[in-house]
Amino acid sequence: MVELRITVTFKKTVEDSEGSSVLKALRLLGYENVTDVRTGKVYFITLSKGNRKTAKEFCEKLLANPVINECAVDE
């Protein structure tokens, strides 16, 4: 059994409006030391067999939009 953890984030150049909202909210809650918030989606995928190489295929074929997203396969 293989457990994959795939994280899909926005590219640095792409506006992350949810991140901006969370940043504002944390500041309003009094956390003045928060300087940046970026968000992303994480997928925990279980394979009965196979290997980690398929994770890149999952990114390309389904999970990430290459125009705006980056996709990382965590160890």
Add this chain to the structure above:
Amino acid sequence: MVELRITVTFKKTVEDSEGSSVLKALRLLGYENVTDVRTGKVYFITLSKGNRKTAKEFCEKLLANPVINECAVDE
């Protein structure tokens, strides 16, 4: 500077409909070896100063709903 990575997932007992959709889609794409998909949100938070303990406060006060979510602070 402190970099936090906070992952918010659904509790195991809570239906994860996005995860189910991704599972179906991967099967349709021919990946029969995928047995489970769970999704979550990830927040990359940068602090100018302070420590990792505030991450738990961020979860409790803003990022996670304790009824349906679990919140993990990654090292």
